[in-house]
Amino acid sequence: MxxxxxxxxxxxxxxxxxxxxxxxxxxxxxxxxxxxxxxxxxxxxxxxxxxxxxxxxxxxxxxxxxxTHPRAPGPLRVEFVVGAMGHRRRMGMGRRQPLARALGFKSGFQPKVVDATAGLGRDAFFLASIGARVTLLERHPVVAALLEDGLRRALLHPDTHPAAQRLTLRPGDAKTLLGQWPPAERPHAVYLDPMHPPRTKSALVKKEMRLLRTLVGDDGDSADLLAPALELATDRVVVKRPAGAAPFADRPPSFAIVEQTVRFDVYRP
Ligand SMILES: C[S@@+](CC[C@H](N)C(=O)[O-])C[C@H]1O[C@@H](n2cnc3c(N)ncnc32)[C@H](O)[C@@H]1O
Structure with a gap:
């Protein structure tokens, strides 16, 4: 670039x-x-x-x-080699994970995915670790800088290099970038995971998500991403929602994969 x-x-x-x-x-x-x-x-x-x-x-x-405010969470960094992501990778959590099923992973087929709300890159890294090529879009420069740094370190480590080289970071607002995508490079799926209230039991994730929220806010414009995502994806758009939340933009999905705390709504264009 x-x-x-x-x-x-x-x-x-x-x-x-x-x-x-x-x-x-x-x-x-x-x-x-x-x-x-x-x-x-x-x-x-x-x-x-x-x-x-x-x-x-x-x-x-x-x-x-x-x-460094008293009782503030942190520090926050993008980490794929050690910690929770390293654990998730070592446990070999794969294609039968709800996110992988929602995105249409099948044996012998690795979808090309645009993660339009990349955040700390955890979902994108998981998808790359099971074979997907993922383009990560992130509009907040601080988050994008953290992501770039985490990806650089993941490329340097032999355990994470194979997945990291399937990830491409494109900083910018997905509302614009999705509409400017080269037609020859349309992805199979677009994945949306805008900010929502953290419900996970993991203290680490809670702490990191709190700090991320302090930085990026509530993604109040996220419903605007559904239309351009549906225009771009050749097969499906997947939206991660809290389990009990109303459908995104009040638009019912084609089907949903429901877990204890989260739900993956799948829209077929
Ligand atoms: C909840 S986080 C995503 C977490 C991510 N799925 C993970 O596994 O780490 C949402 C992120 O999407 C970004 N975001 C929200 N709207 C966006 C947009 N229109 N374009 C690009 N990034 C966006 C926010 O800045 C935030 O970093």
């Missing part, structure tokens, strides 16, 4: 509320400055002033978002 195309994509993003980036590692100052420049984030020269409570920090283990 050229520099001009990259800037044009950044211009379609929501205001990152001037989240600043800094580092405490003298050896990482040049790299951290580059990251700030690339994503249009404010830069804080190390040692010049204490960072504000909400800030991004580059360290040897990658980029993370810190919220």
């Amino acid at each position: 050229s520099r001009t195309q990259f800037r044009a994509m950044l211009d379609t993003m929501v205001d990152p509320d001037a989240v600043i980036l800094t580092t405490e590692a003298a050896g990482l100052v040049a790299e951290a400055r580059q990251v700030a420049l690339r994503w249009g984030l404010a830069w804080l020269e190390p040692g010049s002033a204490p960072p504000p409570p909400l800030h991004l920090r580059l360290a040897d283990d990658g980029l993370s978002l810190w919220d």
